[in-house]
Amino acid sequence: MRSTTALILLATLGAAGMAQAADDHPSVKRPFNLPPPGELVYSVKANSHGIPLAGNGTITWRHGDGKYTLLTEARSGIFGKVLDYRSEGGIDAYGLAPETYYEKRIRKGAGTTTFRRDTKTIDFADNDKSVPLKGGEQDRSSAPWQLAAIARGAPEKFTPGSEWAIYVAGRRSADTWTFKVVGTEAVQTGQGEVKAVHFARLAPKAKQGQQVDLWLAPALEWYPVRLVFTEEDGDSFEQVLDKVNKTR
Secondary structure (H helix, E strand, O other): OEOOHHHHOOHHHOOOOOOOOHHHOOOOOOOOOOOOOEEEEEEEEEEEOOEEEEEEEEEEEEEEOOEEEEEEEEEEOOOEEEEEEEEEEEEEOOEEEEEEEEEEEOOOOOEEEEEEOOOOEEEOOOOOOEEEOOOOOEEOOOHHHHHHHHHHHOHHHOOOOOEEEEEEEOOOOEEEEEEEEEEEEEEEEOOEEEEEEEEEEOOOOOOOOOEEEEEEEHHHOOEEEEEEEEOOOOOEEEEEEEEEEEOO
């Protein structure tokens, strides 16, 4: 059934630990080139507490006039909409500059994390503590798209073994996500076989953490064509691109 798969869609971009020390908070300006706007449709397979699940979801990506919106929705035939994520903000010298990150999942309350440019702080939806805003920070929805924009800006630098650090905020905390380039691999999508650059998120220091694998396809504007998330308890999900509808 098309069910809570989508709960896991980008929600698993979650498992970040509590905010890290300032010297573990990268703020680096890199060349970037945003992917063209579009609506991406995905099929999803997951394993939740030993139960296999299947479903689909969409990511709508728009930008223009110095602003961007990133909307993630997923539905099931039984429950209707089971996931609603929204990342909205501007575009600055670092790339994407989130202003708000909204998250709503089935059976869970909604929450919004706010990136306050006036006070230079990130205020979390589920945590009274805030962390400094230095520049280049992302939320859990925008992080893969920021990585894609950086790759489009300097593709020759994305060689096997290279590492790319991004400071990522969720509903209650933030930490540094470091992605390592594994290499170029073939991914079977709804549009046929595609060559994609495989990124693996390195586990946080002093703990295993969540494993994140991301495939970005240069021939498809560096859009995410496959994502695999594996939790410490064995739960996992895979998200594979079915089709892309270009928009303006």
